[in-house]
Amino acid sequence: MINIQNLGFTYPGAATPVLSGLNFHIEQGEIYGLLGPSGSGKSTTQKILMGLLRGFTGSALVFDQPIENIDRSFYERIGVSFELPTLYLRLTARENLSLFAALYDKPTRDPMEILKLVDLADAAEQRVEDFSKGMKMRLNLCRSLLHDPELLFFDEPTTGQDPARARITHELILRLKREGKTIFLTTHNMAEADEICDRVGFLTNGNIPVSGIPADLKRQYGRPELEVVTTGQNGVHKVRFPMENLADNTEFLTTLRQSEILSLHTQEASLDDVFIKATARQDKAP
Ligand code: ADP
Ligand code: MG
8 A cells, every 4th residue: 555665754954854765565355553642743744645745755655655746636636633732723524524535636535424424513513723633633533534535644643632532433443444544644642553553664864673563572672571569578469480491480489489469460561661671772873
C-alpha cells in the first residue's frame, strides 16, 4: 500500500533535516503506527505521503504510484484526519460533514451514520464552536470517513480524549481494519500503539532504527521479570528477578523462604522499554 525508501526531507530554510533516510512499508489491511516523541517528524512523514509536501528525496510510493504523480483521484482514495481539526466552527457537526461530503466526486456516506460510530449522534445539531477538543477530534475522524476511502491517515487520533473516548476511537480503528481498510496512524502513546497496531516503527533522529510487530519487539528488547513485594521488620520492599532460570536463582529462593510475600507479579517489557533501548542504541551508533 505504501513503500518508502530512503526518504529525506528538510523544511525550506531549516538548518537540519527532519527526515534522513526513512525506510518502511505498509501492507494492505494493516494498522501501522509511526511512534516517536513530539517534533520527531511523524506529521511531516504523513504530509509527504498525502502529497502535501514537495521537495523530498528518496522514493515514496502510495498505491504503487510515486507520490509525485498523484492527481485528484488520489484524494478520493485516501482519508485524512489531521492533528489539528480542520472544521467550520460556526456550522453544526452535521453541516460540516455535509459540506465536506459535497467535495467528493463519488457517493458519500450518511453523516448521521458516521457520527454514530464515534458517539457524536446526539451532538449532530450543535455548533462545532461549542465542542470540546476531544469532540472536535472525533468529528475530524468522521470527516475522513465520508467517502469510504481505502487508506486512512490518522495523526494522533486520540489527542485530548479521556480513556473511555479513546477506547471508542480504538474500536472504530479496529472496525475499519475489519472492513479491509489500511490505516497509517501516528501516536506518541506507546500503550495505544501496543493495543491496536499490527506493526510499529520508532521514528527518532530522522530515522526508523527499529520496527516490527509489538509483541515481537517486546520479546526481543525486553527481559520479562518477576516483581516480588515483601514485608518485614524494615518495611515493604520490591525486588525484581529475571524470569530466566528463576528456579536456580538463589537470591530469589532465599527471598521466598525468608520473607513474607505480599505479591508476585510478572512484568512484561513495554513498548516504552523497547523505545528507550532502540533510541539509546542509535545514539551510540557513529
Ligand atoms: P511530530 O509530528 O513528530 O511532532 P513534525 O513532523 O510536526 O513532528 O515536526 C518535525 C520537525 O519539523 C519539528 O522540529 C518541527 O518544528 C519542524 N516543522 C514542522 N512543520 C514545519 C514547517 N511548516 N516549517 C518548518 N519547520 C517545521
Ligand atoms: Mg505531529
